[in-house]
Structures are given as C-alpha cells and as structure tokens.
Amino acid sequence: MATAPTLTPGHEGTLVLNMGPQHPSTHGVLRLVLEIEGENVVRMMPDIGYLHTGIEKTAEAKFYQQVVVLTDRIDYLCPLTNNLCYVLAVEKLLGLEPPPRAQWMRVMLNELSRIASHLVWLGTHALDIGAMTVFLYCFREREDILRLFEMVSGQRMMTSYFRIGGLALEPPLGFFERVRRFADLFPSRVDEYEALLTGNRIWIERTRGVAHLSAEDAVALGVTGPSLRASGVDIDLRRDMPYSAYDRFQFKVPVSQEGDVYARYLVRVQELRESIGIVRQALDGMPEGPVKADAPKVVLPDREKMKTQMEALIYHFKIVTEGFAVPAGEVYQAIESPRGEMGYYVVSDGTAKPHRVHMRSPSYANLQALPRMCEGKLIADVVAAIGSIDIVLGEIDR
Amino acid sequence: MAIAPAITHLEQLRAEAPIAQLLAWRPDAVTGAKLDRSELTIELRAPTIREACLLLRDDASLRFNFLSDLTCVDWYPREPRFDVVYHLLSIPRRARVRLKVRLAEDDACVESVTSVWPSANFFEREVFDLFGVRFLGHPDLRRIMMPEDWQGHPLRKDYPVEGYR
Numbered sequence: 093m094a095t096a097p098t099l100t101p102g103h104e105g106t107l108v109l110n111m112g113p114q115h116p117s118t119h120g121v122l123r124l125v126l127e128i129e130g131e132n133v134v135r136m137m138p139d140i141g142y143l144h145t146g147i148e149k150t151a152e153a154k155f156y157q158q159v160v161v162l163t164d165r166i167d168y169l170c171p172l173t174n175n176l177c178y179v180l181a182v183e184k185l186l187g188l189e190p191p192p193r194a195q196w197m198r199v200m201l202n203e204l205s206r207i208a209s210h211l212v213w214l215g216t217h218a219l220d221i222g223a224m225t226v227f228l229y230c231f232r233e234r235e236d237i238l239r240l241f242e243m244v245s246g247q248r249m250m251t252s253y254f255r256i257g258g259l260a261l262e263p264p265l266g267f268f269e270r271v272r273r274f275a276d277l278f279p280s281r282v283d284e285y286e287a288l289l290t291g292n293r294i295w296i297e298r299t300r301g302v303a304h305l306s307a308e309d310a311v312a313l314g315v316t317g318p319s320l321r322a323s324g325v326d327i328d329l330r331r332d333m334p335y336s337a338y339d340r341f342q343f344k345v346p347v348s349q350e351g352d353v354y355a356r357y358l359v360r361v362q363e364l365r366e367s368i369g370i371v372r373q374a375l376d377g378m379p380e381g382p383v384k385a386d387a388p389k390v391v392l393p394d395r396e397k398m399k400t401q402m403e404a405l406i407y408h409f410k411i412v413t414e415g416f417a418v419p420a421g422e423v424y425q426a427i428e429s430p431r432g433e434m435g436y437y438v439v440s441d442g443t444a445k446p447h448r449v450h451m452r453s454p455s456y457a458n459l460q461a462l463p464r465m466c467e468g469k470l471i472a473d474v475v476a477a478i479g480s481i482d483i484v485l486g487e488i489d490r
Numbered sequence: 491m492a493i494a495p496a497i498t499h500l501e502q503l504r505a506e507a508p509i510a511q512l513l514a515w516r517p518d519a520v521t522g523a524k525l526d527r528s529e530l531t532i533e534l535r536a537p538t539i540r541e542a543c544l545l546l547r548d549d550a551s552l553r554f555n556f557l558s559d560l561t562c563v564d565w566y567p568r569e570p571r572f573d574v575v576y577h578l579l580s581i582p583r584r585a586r587v588r589l590k591v592r593l594a595e596d597d598a599c600v601e602s603v604t605s606v607w608p609s610a611n612f613f614e615r616e617v618f619d620l621f622g623v624r625f626l627g628h629p630d631l632r633r634i635m636m637p638e639d640w641q642g643h644p645l646r647k648d649y650p651v652e653g654y655r
Contacts (some may be wrong), residue, residue: 141635146651149644153651184527187493311556311581314609325581332584419493421526424577424588426558435559437575452559452577460612490620490635490645 100127100134109471113142117220117475120485124462124474131470136463143489151449155415156182157256159449164250166451167487169209172201172241173429174487175254178449180335181425181436182256185418188387192379194258195337200271200374201244201253202336203367207278208237209430209482210360210367214285217357217479221298226288233281236274243267257391258384272375278368286361299353303465303477306351313464314457317432318363319481321347322355329428340377341370353473353480360482390416415444424452431455431482453487496526506530508587511549512542529588536591539576540601540627546578546587547606554578554587557603560613562621566647571595572623576603599624602631620645 100106109126112118121142127135147166151159163178164171176198183190190198215230238248244263245253253260289295305315310323320327328345330338346362348355384391392411393404410416420442426435432454439448458481465477503509503523509532512520519542522533534542546554559577570592578587591600602625604610614625615634622643625631633640642649 141633141637144635146644149649149651152647187527312608314557314607314613327581327584421493421496422531422588423527423529424559424586426586433558435577437559437561437577439563448563450559450561452561456612456616457609460609490616 105129106134111474113139117478118485119216119478119483122459122478122483122485122488124478126471126474128471131472133466133469133471133474136466136474138459138462140459140485140488143485145486145489148449148451148490151446153445155444156418156446157411157415159446160254160256161250161252164252165486166453167209167429167431167434167455167484168249169212169484170205170430171249171251172205172253173209173427173434174451175252176202176336177425177427177429177434177436178438179254179256180427181423181438182418184423184425185421185438185440186256186387186390187419188257188385188390190258190385191382192337193381194383194385196340196374196378197259197263197383198254198336199338199341200371200378201241203370203374204237204240204271206367206430207364207371208234210364211237213360213430213479213482214357217476217482218289218295220475220479221295223289223292223295226285229281229284229288233278236277240267240270240274243270255384255391257387258382262383268375268378271371275368275372275375279365282361282364282368289357290361296354298476299357299480300350302353302473303469303480304350304352305461305465309464310351310461313461315432315461315481316454316457317429317482318346318359319356319458319461320432321345322359323351324349329426329433333426335425335427341373343367343370353476356480356482417442417444418446426452429454431484431487432458434487451487455481455483455485456488459483459488493527496524498522498524498526503530508532508546508552508554511545511552515542515545529586531588531590533590533592536574536593536600539574539589539591540603540606542589543576543578543603543606546589552580553582554580554585556581557607557609557613558586560603560610560617562617562623562645564621564645564647566595569594572598572621574600574617574623593623598622599626601626602628604628619643622646 106129111124113121113123123139125137147162163174166174211230211234215227218226242248245251307324310320326347343366346359388407397404418440422439424437435452437450441447466474500523519538524531556579558579563573572593574591576589619633
C-alpha cells in the first residue's frame with residue numbers, strides 16, 4: 093500500500109486528498125490518492141490491497157472441488173458467476189461435459205446473478221449521485237433473486253451451487269414457478285428505474301459527458317464488459333465465444349458509442365432487460381434429465397445410492413478424503429461476468445490439488461481506466477466515475 | 491468429451507498463424523509450442539517477449555489487440571523456476587493465444603509489455619509483488635497488494651500458506 097505521491101511539477105497549489113479506503117462511494121476498501129488543484133483532479137492513483145483474502149494461495153492447498161467454495165468469496169455480488177467460470181475450467185481440464193439440464197440451469201442462474209449484481213450497481217451508483225429511491229427499489233428486486241438462490245442452494249450469497257460435472261442438487265419443487273413469477277414482474281420494475289432516472293434532468297447533468305473513455309483507451313487499458321461496450325466495442329463472450337449453453341439462446345448485446353457515465357448506465361439497464369429474456373428462454377426450454385454428469389470418480393453420488401450401493405459409498409469416501417486427480421495441463425476459461433471478462437487460469441500437475449489457480453478479474457483491469465476517466469476533470473465527477481465502472485473490491489485483491 | 495492428445499511438437503504446429511508469423515520474424519524466438527484442449531501455447535525466449543507482443547498486436551492477419559491476462563506460475567524446485575504467462579485476445583478475430591516465457595530464479599526479470607498494452611501495468615505489478623519477478627522498463631514497479639515493507643513474495647511455492655511467523 094503506497095504512501096502519498098510526490099506532487100506533480102508545474103502544479104503549484106495542489107494538495108493530496110485521500111478518498112477512502114472506507115468512503116461510501118469507493119464501494120469497498122479502495123483508497124484513491126487524489127492530487128487536486130481547486131476542484132480539479134490533477135492526478136489520481138488508485139491504491140488497493142486491504143482485503144488479503146489469499147484465495148489463490150489457499151486454492152493450491154485444497155482439492156479441486158473444495159476450491160468452488162473459495163470462488164464464492166471472490167465477487168460477493170455474483171458468486172455463481174465465479175462458480176461457473178471455475179468449474180468450466182476444471183471440466184475442460186478433465187474433458188468432462190455436464191448434462192444439458194445442468195448447462196441450462198447454469199445459464200439461467202448466471203443471468204439471475206447478473207441481474208442481482210446490476211441491481212446493486214444501479215442502486216449504489218444512484219445513491220452516490222444522490223438518488224435514494226432507486227436504491228430501495230433495486231434492493232427490493234435483488235431480495236427476490238437472493239430468495240431464489242436460497243431456495244435452490246440453501247444460501248443467499250455464498251451459494252457454491254455449481255459442481256464440477258453439474259449442479260449440487262436438482263432444483264426443489266416450485267422453484268421454476270417462482271422464477272417465472274419474477275420474470276413476469278421484473279420488466280415493469282426496470283420501467284420504474286428508468287422512469288426515475290433515464291430522462292431525469294439531474295441524472296443526465298451528472299452523467300452525460302462525464303468520465304469519458306474512448307474505445308482505443310478502453311482496449312489499451314484492458315477494460316471489459318459493459319464499460320467496454322459503452323465505449324463502442326461490440327464484444328460479449330456469451331455471444332462471441334459461447335460457453336455452457338449460451339449458443340442456444342437469443343439475445344441482443346447493447347452497445348453505445350458515447351463512452352460516458354450515462355452510456356454505461358444505459359448499457360447495463362438494457363442488459364437487465366436482455367438477461368430476463370434469457371431467463372425466460374431458459375424456463376421455456378429447460379431440458380429434462382439429470383443435473384450431474386455420469387462420472388462416479390469425480391461427481392459425488394446421490395445420498396440414496398449410498399444407502400444401497402457399496403460402490404457409491406466407496407466413491408463418495410474417496411472423493412471426499414482424497415479428491416480426484418486431474419490430468420496435467422493448463423486452461424484459461426473466460427466468461428462474461430456482470431463486470432466483464434472473468435477468467436480462470438488453472439494449471440494441473442496431475443495431482444488432486446491445483447498447482448495454480450489464477451483469477452483474471454474484470455474489476456482489477458477496469459480500475460486502471462479510472463485515472464484516465466478522472467484526471468483533468470472535477471472532483472465531484474470522481475464519485476460518478478467509480479460507480480459507473482461497477483467496482484467490486486473482492487475481486488481486485490488477492 | 492474425451493481429451494484429444496496434445497500436440498507438443500513445434501514442427502506440427504508451424505502452420506498455426508501466430509507461430510508462422512513469429513517464426514518468419516525470428517526463427518530463434520520460439521522455443522516450443524503446444525496445442526492442448528484447443529488452446530494454443532507458444533513458448534518464447536524471454537528477451538524477445540516485448541517485440542513478439544508488438545508483432546502479434548500489429549500484424550494485420552493476427553491483431554491480438556487485447557491483453558486479457560498476465561500472470562506467473564512457480565514450478566519450484568524446477569529450474570528455470572518461473573513461467574510468466576500472457577493471455578492475448580484478438581477482439582476483431584475473436585481468437586486467443588497464450589504466450590509463455592521461462593525465467594530462472596537468480597535472473598527473474600523480463601522486459602515489460604506496458605509499452606505494448608498499458609493494461610499490463612497492474613498485472614505486472616501483481617506478479618512482481620506476489621512472485622518477485624521484475625519487469626524491466628515498467629513505469630511504476632511497486633508492490634500493489636502487500637505493504638511496501640513486506641518481506642517475501644506470497645505466491646511463491648516456498649512461501650508458507652499461513653505466512654512466516
């Protein structure tokens with residue numbers, strides 16, 4: 093963690109201001125060292141490194157299936173996205189394909205996860221800029237989604253619902269009806285958010301033309317996700333490099349050319365509508381069948397089988413106590429998380445524990461673009477800029 | 491979904507576009523290649539990495555204009571101990587490639603690619619902080635996660651999981 097920077101030569105009268113690490117608008121534990129001259133930001137230096145979760149180091153000491161639990165803790169706003177990226181990487185190493193029902197469930201839950209994450213972004217971003225009502229509305233709908241996660245996995249946030257080879261359990265009775273009720277309700281709720289913000293003069297004045305980022309800068313600085321698409325770069329890994337069952341779904345990828353805070357807002361709001369469309373398609377076309385692959389040496393057996401089949405009991409015992417060996421090799425699996433390209437680089441040395449698990453987290457790269465957005469601009473716009481890149485510090489620290 | 495056998499001979503992979511271009515540019519730069527699980531890995535001599543990245547970024551047929559990720563793997567006690575791993579993405583072609591350079595423990599330094607992709611700035615600082623690999627020409631090579639006076643590099647294999655006590 094760095095100390096204050098030396099002042100920029102040629103800027104007499106500047107002073108160093110620390111924003112954070114616990115400032116409400118830093119959305120976690122981020123310190124921004126700002127060198128300001130009057131109300132203008134001359135220089136900005138993001139300073140990270142307060143959480144020290146040690147997840148990458150811990151993963152090297154755990155069996156492959158135990159790491160799923162760690163992935164929940166990386167991005168606490170969309171744990172299922174991290175579950176998915178990790179299990180896809182290990183499945184690629186194993187050459188294991190989960191059954192279609194598991195794949196469709198993964199898509200559905202990931203889109204619900206994206207909606208829940210975007211709702212936290214929208215609520216807190218609006219709150220940063222001074223709009224209180226949107227925050228309450230967004231958390232109302234997010235609560236509905238967390239109840240769905242609790243119903244399917246037993247947990248509201250740290251779900252750990254995906255397993256290497258499929259899902260933990262078949263969804264409970266009544267789950268799909270509850271999801272459909274939410275899918276029917278949600279578009280009208282997005283209309284409410286838009287009624288409050290999209291044409292709101294104060295919102296427009298605070299966001300349009302603010303914290304501009306060009307397409308060239310966004311690509312050079314490693315920005316991904318809605319922030320990149322809001323700068324006019326049309327790439328979405330769900331459509332362009334599909335994983336799981338995404339190639340079976342129809343959806344639009346919202347893109348804007350403006351590259352400002354307002355554009356990032358519009359892109360994410362449109363994504364809310366597209367995501368609920370994907371959830372609806374998943375409900376309509378959900379295949380029947382098992383939710384776990386037929387791989388007894390990797391996937392835990394059903395409890396019922398363990399009561400009647402000796403082999404099932406043995407496999408269960410061996411998987412839990414010894415893990416399972418994964419063929420040597422390395423994979424980089426990337427998916428489209430709510431914040432951009434989430435990538436897991438997993439290296440196997442042929443044993444039951446990963447040799448290396450590295451997480452390419454979108455917020456980490458996106459954060460690098462913040463000084464480019466803010467330097468030379470007003471300090472009041474820094475708050476809007478931070479919110480617009482939808483930062484989650486859990487995935488920035490290691 | 492069975493895993494196809496990996497192709498690990500450079501001669502068999504000469505036709506892959508990134509390898510062909512790199513070999514045409516400097517035949518001695520490429521020390522190995524692998525096509526495994528549909529992912530192409532190219533091993534390069536460490537001193538050539540920045541120029542190789544420039545070539546892969548600017549070549550009209552490749553256009554790897556985006557650095558997705560940069561990290562390191564510690565293979566202690568193997569020598570050379572470290573693999574520095576680069577994951578490149580071509581946004582126009584929707585294609586990926588992995589580059590790798592090997593570094594010895596007593597000479598763990600490699601040229602920075604921040605001049606090719608500014609996004610390498612944080613990634614290289616992370617590798618420096620957690621593995622102790624130095625990047626020559628990096629504009630601001632400081633620890634990024636750990637305090638400045640921290641001893642050791644936590645993601646090295648010989649660094650204990652619970653830290654030194």
